Amino acid sequence: MNDDTVRLSMVGQVFRRRWRLLLVFAILGAVAGAGASLVLSPGYETSANVLLQGSRQSDELQTEARVATSSVVLDNAAEALRWGGTGADLESSVTAAVADGNVIAITADADTPERAQQLADRMAHEYVAFSTQLAHDTAGASAQVQQEQQDALRDQIKATNDLITQLHSAANGTGVESVQARTQLEAVRSSLNEAMIALNESESSSNRTGLVVMGPAERPAGEASPTLLQLVVGGALLAVLIGVFGHLFAARSDKRLHTDAEVGSALGTAVLGTVTVPHEHRVEVRTEHRPRWRVLLRRLLQQDEPWLVEQLPVAESERDQTTRYRRLASRLRRGSGPPTHAIVLVADDDPEAIAGVARLAITASVNEPVEVVTDVPAFAEAVAQLDLAGPRPVIWSTFDPRPPRHRTVLELVEVSPAMPTVPDVDDVTGVVLVTSAGTRTAWELVGLSQACADAGHQVLGAVLVHRSSPAPAKPAAPPSPAVPSTDDAMAGMP
Template sequence: MSEDTIRLVTIGRILRRRWRLLAALAVVGALVGYGASVLFPPRYTASASVLLPGQWEERELLTQVDIATSSAVVDRAAAKLGRGDAGGDLRERVSAKAADGNIIRISGTADTPRGAQRLADRMAGEFIAFAARITGGDDTGPEAATGPEALREKVTETNRRISDLADAADPGRTVESVQARTSLEKLRTALEEAMKKLEEADPASDKAGMVVMGPAVRPTGEAPPTRVQLIAGGALLFFLLAVVGHLTAARMNRRPRTEAEIAAALGSTLIGTVDVPAEPGARRPEGQGLLARTRRFLGLGTRWDMPAPQASGDEAGRRIRYRRVCARLRERLPAPRRLLVVVPEDDETARRAAGRLVTEAESGPSAGGGDPLLRVVEVPASQPVVPDRDTESGALVVLSPGSRTPEELAGIAEACADGGHEVVGVVLADAVRVRPARDAGRPAPAEGAAPALAAPGHGTGGSG
């Protein structure tokens, strides 16, 4: 699987075989999200809309948005709300954005709905006051109120004095008087044009009068992320991390799965492949502690990345496979010999296959006339220790494909060599699914019906 492309069937296999573990991790993630919601209290957000009359370009609106959240406006709002020097903290709780129709929406976030409403309204009011002060449209000062009107009065008085000077000049009698009247008229025209341009350039003439479009609506729900969102996000995050972790472990898996790879790692040859009916509910007598029960409940004791057990034939077909293994051992051994059957202690399928192999060797038709005498020895895969050679003259390794790493297989071979045992062969044990009986009244096939059982296309195939 380390070289295969990850497909949907792989995801489905994870969900089907490790759903309890994934559910447990999702619950843990939900608890972490709940803890985060306790550490970070809920927040509420309210928004107030400010209308900017007149024609505004996009860059001008963006400038007003920056002004609405500037330190000058925020500090004034903090002072009015009685926060003192908390303008820096308040700046992180306010925001503004330009909406359609020359509208700036100012939002405030607080711990309570009422606090959020007050903050949004105060920010809108301070923004309007500050913008009016910048554009000169602030009517709070007496100078600002009388400045434009006084300028208009000065221009009117100047025009009247120009008219008086023009009338006082001797009209048409001398060249100097004509030139004086012409200069006075030019001065009058220049003053009128300057006053007209001043009125047109006055920003308060068409862009003043910002108004708040009603008070901010008091929020009825929490601002995201809410407690429910944190709980759901934590559960989803832990669930996805668990799935990604399974996929990463599968991609990094280097356990040999083929018969040739396993035999090469043990430095021996393959004797055959046998079928073992899958029994998910079977329990070994050891490992009944709390940790072992938890591992079994979560499904950690079984490999999720192994293919689903394939359908097997009947009992007679499975028995023929065990007899073939005994026959090949008899052919490889010139005389009746005693062999150790080495099985990894955590490989339940191999342990059951070894027990069945011993039974067939003792009760087969060649028992006592050539079949070797087998004795099962279970060894830990991490630090295997095989008994020293006594009456046995070799070792037969039985294991499940894809269950051991190359290092573990090499360790088992070295342990056999240290005990003085030659590894005469390898037997692979495949977990299979027993087919239900097709017809209860149909007689079982005869024991000698080998051609039908040996037909090609068997689910577990191989060299059984």
């Protein structure tokens, strides 16, 4: 896991180098949001309020809210509206909740404002009718029994009150016991009076159980949230955020090596040199093994080049680049002794490494002829792209006869970094590994080193290639004003 802190510049780098991929993410997220709107978007929504008269308990109000969306009320509303559906079809479009002040709010949604208003009003009307009918059906059977019970309780309270009066009159003494008895009798009388008041209030409240619709539902002026536009925009933004965080997570978990010291330590050898390759010299590798549509798709989505690898802001001058490559070629000859016959090992997904080998071969050809044995077609393309003066290396195929050993021979070999296999080549001085910065992990480099040892070749060193942006074009120097010759000046004089 990479321990580097995720900086804001890295987020900007994701947008700058992966903006096409993020745009595709945004389009896919917008399409997903549009699809989700079919399920999540309620359309047009409005509410109708029903007031329950009388004192109500909280559990009673919750029961009334369930009654408001019961199957009987839904079936009656569907039958009255005649929209061609049943009550079960309206169940997902209607909700009821308890509001403040004994109010049941019935909320309905539909695809048009008119239908939403009609559904809310009809549900409120059917709920009031059904609840009223329920109250009348149950009240008729128990009203007489309840009235008889209340009358009997009232007579019992009156008889108890009369008995208390008689006992109070009998306890007319002046002693302490008489005073205490009268005090207790007065307390009992007060309790009976409170019970009588509660009985009267209960009787009056049982007669105030009506339901009243507090007015027609308002016609909605716009769609309820979340709307189609909100879901589309939200889906696009969410997809972009997922893409950005996915890139940042990949950056945090990146284990590829970027510096000379890290690459040399993983290979167990020295880094012979560090060179740069301008981005304009980059070539596509192994296109013949991939369908063309896949190559074009990778280029369109900017997947053909890594985004995490830092590019040098400006390419070196031509003189500095030539100096670096010349010194590298000199180290190769001095390290192995003339004539040089080295295997140059590159990964099959590293186009910058091939461009670096092409520049190295051209630079080495200045002092003595260089021949390159390879079957990599991208190498010839990279040599052709380099606009440099001087001789070019002679390119041989591995099926051609071996060139004589009196000149420098570089045998360019592509291997798979996942399972590298170095070919058996006789009479070679060693292997030079050319890799781009930030493309290989430590384990991949160890695997390449072990593949060289398995083939019996010595690793002479490594060459690290850095990407750089092309240098800005220098403005053309303004032409110097023509100075007339002495003869012309004198010819024009009087």
